Every structure is written in structure tokens, then in C-alpha cells.
Amino acid sequence: MKPSERLDATFAALADPTRRAILARLALGEASVAELAAPFDMSQPAISKHLKVLEQAGLISRGQDAQRRPRKIEGGPMQEAVAWLEEYRQFWERRYEALDTLLGQLQAKPPKSKRKRH
């Protein structure tokens, strides 16, 4: 996948409340499909479908235990998705901090008026 396709897959996978809840659960540690399905009013196949989307986006992977086949979270794509916009945000933030400074200086400056006493 190209970086932009990977970002698309990440954002698409995150655009669903069930999948975000699954990720929140996996952030605490590995869990089997049955364990992941437990809090939801959803069949195991329905949960498996969500897991497949998360897996294809690279957001989760399968753990070592062949019996339980636990899922675990993969931080890479998520960090990439956050970093992508964050860098751009910081670019603007740096400019706007400079604008803050300028606006502060402009407002602190006494108006150029002949009536103004020194």
C-alpha cells in the first residue's frame, strides 16, 4: 500500500464506533474474538467482520497463541495517521503563535495621536 492508501484505510477503519471500541479494548492488552465480542450486542461473525477491517488496515494483528488466536493492537498506522495531520497543524500553530505576538504588539502600541501626552 502507498502511504496515502494506508492513511485512507486507517481513517476508514476508525470511522466506526464498534471498531474504535475494539481498539480501546485492545489498547489494554490482547483479547480473543469471544472476549472482544462479549461487551457488544453482536454476533461473533459480526465482530469478526470488524476485526477483518482493522486487520487489513494494519491496526491489529494476531497474537502467538494458536488456540485462542488473540488479537493485539498495532500502533504504527495509528501514529502515522495522527502524525500526518499533527505536523501540518504544528506548521499553522507556529505561524499563529507569531501572529499572536504581532497582535499583542499592535494592541500594546499607543495610538499615534497628537493629542496623546508623552
Added chain:
Amino acid sequence: MTTMNTKAQVSLPSDSEVEVTRDFRAPRTLVWQAHTDPKLARRWLVGYPGWSMTVCEMDARPGGKYRWRWRSDEDGVEFGFLGEFKEVDKPALLSHYQYYDPGNFDSAMPLDNPCKIRNSFIETDGITTLTTRMDFGSKEARDAAVSTGMTDGMEVNYEGLDRIFAEQQGK
């Protein structure tokens, strides 16, 4: 209660757009002035560490042109943006078309694929909310601009920036 967005917020309103929003503790006439007076604009159009702004010309009238240019302190390489103002509704709305200048455009205005930028200035209780919506025309162009356009070929040096801000604030 009104809370201030003192940090820039970025969102993606559509596939081809980016929106940046930020609050400023100043009346909007002043924020407007900082966007349209070239002498003021060059004091905050920073964000490229190691690059100095060499040209900042702006004629903020409908159809008026602008030209911004930066030069690398290290090797003298230049790049910039050229643009044309579209809507100039002081002090509420400022829109312009922007073209990236890789350094060899001189003053000729390119005609293809501008980034359409729209700034709105809304003032509430002395706080100005500035919303900048940028339409890059396509998802590919937007993603490229967000990913690399702003820092393309430039070393991002945060320490250098901190120094610049400290100097500006007279610390």
C-alpha cells in the same frame, strides 16, 4: 461560556479540503490587517525554519495579486507562493487563489490548479475566530500538500523555531 481555541485545530471537511481554525485575542479588524498589510503579514508568515522571507507583496483588492517568497539561509534556494485575491470583504471575508512557485516563476501567473483559500473572521467578545478553508482541487493534491507541501525539501528544526519565537517575544 465561551472557550478559546488557543491552539490551531485542523479538520478535513471533504476529500479535497483542509480547514484550520484558531482564536485570537484581538479585534477582527486587526487580524484582518495582519492578513492584508504586507508589512504586518511578513512578521508572522513564518514556519519555515532556516528560511527567510525575502518578498512579501500584497494588493488586497478583488483581482489584486500577491507574491510571497522565502530563501534558504543555507544555500540560497528560493520558493514561494503567488496568488490573486478574489473576495475582499473587510473585515469579514478574504478569499484568494494560490499557486505554488517552485522558485522559477518570476512574476508570471500560472493558470492551472490553484489552491482556493477562504479566510473568515468572526469576532465575539473581542476574540476573533479565524477559519481558513483550503480547497486543493483533488484529494491527491490535498494529501500531497498536507504531507510534504509545507515542508518539502526543508529541514524542520524545532529548536531553531523556538529561538525565533523567543527573539520575537524579546526574551
